[in-house]
Amino acid sequence: MTRRPAFWLWAATCLIGAWIAVRTMDAAVREFPLGVITGVVLLTPATVVGVWALRRLHPVRTRPIGYTLIAVAWGAFAAFGLALPTNAAFQAVLGKTAGPVFNSTWGAAIAAPVDEEILKLLGVVTLALMAPSAVRGPLDGWGYGALTGLGFQIAENFLYVLNTIILTGGTQDVNAALFSFAGRVVGGAWWSHWAMTAIGGAGLGCLLGRTSRTSVTVAAGAFVVAMALHSWWDAPVMPGVLLLPFKGAPILLTAIIAYRLARRRYLSHFRRTAHAETAAGVLVPGESHVLAHRKWRRKERWDVPAGEPRRRLARLRAIELDLIEDGLGGLERDPRNADRLRADIRELRRELTASPTPPRVA
Amino acid sequence: MARVKWWGTGLVALTLSVLCAGLPLLNEVLGDGARPLAPGTVVSIGAERDGARPVTITVRHDGWFLDEEDSLLSGYAQLTRADVVFNLSVVVPLAPFDARDMWQGLGRLVAMGGHMRLGARPEPIETTGGLTGLTGTIIGPDRVGTATVYATDTLGATVTAAGPPPSFRSVAAQVQAMARTVTIAAPLTSGSSDSEP
Numbered sequence: 001m002t003r004r005p006a007f008w009l010w011a012a013t014c015l016i017g018a019w020i021a022v023r024t025m026d027a028a029v030r031e032f033p034l035g036v037i038t039g040v041v042l043l044t045p046a047t048v049v050g051v052w053a054l055r056r057l058h059p060v061r062t063r064p065i066g067y068t069l070i071a072v073a074w075g076a077f078a079a080f081g082l083a084l085p086t087n088a089a090f091q092a093v094l095g096k097t098a099g100p101v102f103n104s105t106w107g108a109a110i111a112a113p114v115d116e117e118i119l120k121l122l123g124v125v126t127l128a129l130m131a132p133s134a135v136r137g138p139l140d141g142w143g144y145g146a147l148t149g150l151g152f153q154i155a156e157n158f159l160y161v162l163n164t165i166i167l168t169g170g171t172q173d174v175n176a177a178l179f180s181f182a183g184r185v186v187g188g189a190w191w192s193h194w195a196m197t198a199i200g201g202a203g204l205g206c207l208l209g210r211t212s213r214t215s216v217t218v219a220a221g222a223f224v225v226a227m228a229l230h231s232w233w234d235a236p237v238m239p240g241v242l243l244l245p246f247k248g249a250p251i252l253l254t255a256i257i258a259y260r261l262a263r264r265r266y267l268s269h270f271r272r273t274a275h276a277e278t279a280a281g282v283l284v285p286g287e288s289h290v291l292a293h294r295k296w297r298r299k300e301r302w303d304v305p306a307g308e309p310r311r312r313l314a315r316l317r318a319i320e321l322d323l324i325e326d327g328l329g330g331l332e333r334d335p336r337n338a339d340r341l342r343a344d345i346r347e348l349r350r351e352l353t354a355s356p357t358p359p360r361v362a
Numbered sequence: 363m364a365r366v367k368w369w370g371t372g373l374v375a376l377t378l379s380v381l382c383a384g385l386p387l388l389n390e391v392l393g394d395g396a397r398p399l400a401p402g403t404v405v406s407i408g409a410e411r412d413g414a415r416p417v418t419i420t421v422r423h424d425g426w427f428l429d430e431e432d433s434l435l436s437g438y439a440q441l442t443r444a445d446v447v448f449n450l451s452v453v454v455p456l457a458p459f460d461a462r463d464m465w466q467g468l469g470r471l472v473a474m475g476g477h478m479r480l481g482a483r484p485e486p487i488e489t490t491g492g493l494t495g496l497t498g499t500i501i502g503p504d505r506v507g508t509a510t511v512y513a514t515d516t517l518g519a520t521v522t523a524a525g526p527p528p529s530f531r532s533v534a535a536q537v538q539a540m541a542r543t544v545t546i547a548a549p550l551t552s553g554s555s556d557s558e559p
Contacts, residue, residue: 004367005367005371006367006370006371006374009375013378027474030474031470031471031474032470082378082382086382086386089385092395092432093385093389095431095433096389096393096395096430096431099430100397100433100439103434104434105410115385118381119378122377125374126371129367167454168453168467169451169459169463169464169467169468169471169511169520170469171455171463171464171467172459175457176456331366
């Protein structure tokens, strides 16, 4: 991965973004340590749960931790850090051209969707350029889009802890951290950045999976929908805490619909490919059912002696899943990859069958 | 799909450059965004409810400008005159507070910049509308100024003004006069800008 230029772009952009974010927040962090500690204590478990949940939101396999962290880091450092001066500049432009009253009312609803959705979605593009096998279709785009958005959301939640302390005039640090957590995590996390970028990411995943006129249209449409939903959330309509669920519901609903569509497409490909590979003798009958469920894959390992045989079985399953997903598409797809994976599967199966206690489905 | 390793990365870098350099550049091209304020102009800040913002200040003298770049009327406004910068901010309490709490909080906010601090002994001040608060000095290595805080049960307002000593001394009376025009209206129940994702 480090041999690909996108990796270095990712690393440099994350560093620059982190540097901007630290410079922006450093003085407040030093001045309000109690509020900051309270915020960190509250936000850390929410972050862990969010990353865990989005990583596992896949019908067949959990997303690799490496790619997960790459996406989260882009959102939290690169996208968030760069969004700070970019949003400020955009809003200043609006203030100077449309007036301060217009800017105060509509500035956030215009500037943030454009800047932030572009910056977050570039994280999915960068990941696909770093590791082409990571984004092969709408489901991958949805997942890594959601994780990038979550990274952004985490960093922004921390910024809002500081903003709320400042809004209270520096008089109530802990209350401000609690208030900010209640508003942005308990009440607002369900339809925030993760959902918007998941929608844009699903469209982008279509495009990265296979380039066609339809996929370009889907990607552009999903991106516009993500920006429109972001704008809707920031717009000064339906104000008040009680109306927030009604305001957030369209965002969450669209993200769920995008996930269901992407999942259906993935599973349809999964079944079709598994059937074809079974017919070709690469998979044995019944194996595709085991492959389709994390629980069954985990359970079958219990019947295999610990150590090398168990590792071999896990590797066999991983390669079989790679073979099935290889047909989904992606950037720089190698047409010889499937044959290599099939050869690996045969070799591993031969080794497993030769072991003293061969697994049933092998 | 064709090999995109280099041009794809270049495209991402180009998009980042256009967005993150283009907008600040456009902002620079548009100038400082200083809007002149005629005497008698009322500047309102805070969350808008029924077309009105709760905290206001009235400009009393000629020569003041609203800095459109550094003002977000939902939370704060920045006025300038030569080298003197005048800030008005709304403060939303989450628990009951008074002017002394606000003065201490403002001290921390001013110290955040690292160059200035509030004077130790604030004095009582009363606006033309009867609102009471505290006022005192701001001291820094090359800037001087004044700070004022007003607290009500539901909302507060802070006023800070500072500049190089000669410039500030020439407008100190105007600053003090403007600080006495602060009004705080209707109660506010939630944060003004905290609903943005």
